[in-house]
Amino acid sequence: MVMIKYLITYSLFLSNFIVSGITYEVKMLNQGTTGVMVFEPAVLKINPGDTVIFKATDAAHNSASIPGMLPEGASSWDGTLSRDISVTFEIPGIYGYQCTPHSMMAMVGVIQVGNSRSNINNIKSAANTFKSKFVMNQGRLDDYLNALSVQ
Numbered sequence: 001m002v003m004i005k006y007l008i009t010y011s012l013f014l015s016n017f018i019v020s021g022i023t024y025e026v027k028m029l030n031q032g033t034t035g036v037m038v039f040e041p042a043v044l045k046i047n048p049g050d051t052v053i054f055k056a057t058d059a060a061h062n063s064a065s066i067p068g069m070l071p072e073g074a075s076s077w078d079g080t081l082s083r084d085i086s087v088t089f090e091i092p093g094i095y096g097y098q099c100t101p102h103s104m105m106a107m108v109g110v111i112q113v114g115n116s117r118s119n120i121n122n123i124k125s126a127a128n129t130f131k132s133k134f135v136m137n138q139g140r141l142d143d144y145l146n147a148l149s150v151q
């Protein structure tokens with residue numbers, strides 16, 4: 001009887017684990033190892049069903065999806081300043097996001113969900129428009145997208 005209980009508990013644990021996916025943390029920082037006003041890590045490859053918690057490690061940052069830098073059918077998100085936000089990614093493809101008040105400083109990040117790169121051309125064209133407003137770190141978004149393609 002104890003053994004059966006154990007097995008049931010164990011299989012419930014396993015199915016929870018599979019359904020809920022893996023949780024990653026991305027810190028929102030004034031100063032990171034690669035520069036100022038950064039997400040860390042800014043480049044992530046995850047699986048569908050995984051969750052990313054954007055941590056308000058430093059204040060006055062948020063995480064918000066960039067219009068035009070989402071796979072078709074994916075939901076946008078727009079975090080509150082200085083608050084953690086948890087986003088679960090179900091739809092495969094490439095996502096670009098920003099910190100709204102520091103987007104001019106290229107405080108951006110990219111996430112690839114699954115192996116689908118079907119929206120890479122849309123992402124690149126949106127990135128070209130978006131990066132024209134950067135006043136510093138002009139190469140960051142391109143570097144991140146390139147880093148994603150070799151992962």
Ligand SMILES: [Cu+2]
Pocket residue numbers: 037060061062099100101102107
């Ligand atoms: Cu910021």
